[in-house]
Amino acid sequence: SQQGEEDPQALSIQEGENATMNCSYKTSINNLQWYRQNSGRGLVHLILIRSNEREKHSGRLRVTLDTSKKSSSLLITASRAADTASYFCATYDSGGSNYKLTFGKGTLLTVNP
């Protein structure tokens, strides 16, 4: 089954720096969603980008989608210590079960003050 794969698995940066996380997937998608999870708690939805979109912004977040390369990136600008969390991409399949989100393994981001 398809699965988003994030890289890097772990990223450690200093406060104020930018953080970039990448996600690759294998088959056609309707959309791709990014989530944040703090310390094993519930997931917070960050951004949804559709297959016909190439870039979306939300505050300090910028998401790109390249369907030809089957990849997406999440950029967090001017990072803060509070951004420390695990970040997951999830793909929404365009065929078969339209309601299934498939999650990648996640990137653990640590922002050092």
Next chain:
Amino acid sequence: SAVISQKPSRDICQRGTSLTIQCQVDSQVTMMFWYRQQPGQSLTLIATANQGSEATYESGFVIDKFPISRPNLTFSTLTVSNMSPEDSSIYLCSVEGLAGTDTQYFGPGTRLTVL
């Protein structure tokens, strides 16, 4: 987004027992889902909770082990039956269909430890 609550938030259970987790949403939603997140791992979909009919289970998950109820459009339960230490995970419910969107929103999760 909606307010999604789960009960209990955490529990420690003995091997061989069962635990029922509740998920409540503050508005009616079309789709509700249950996920499992094993320690240090990503999320895996267990099943789609269908209102008024049997849940749709993903490969590797069966109704006898994870019975699910969905009596209405705002509530669902997941039972983890005959638990073993391998069932120690975070269990999360999610909802979709708020305001006609296809965004999935997640509850806070239930952290289960089986001794």
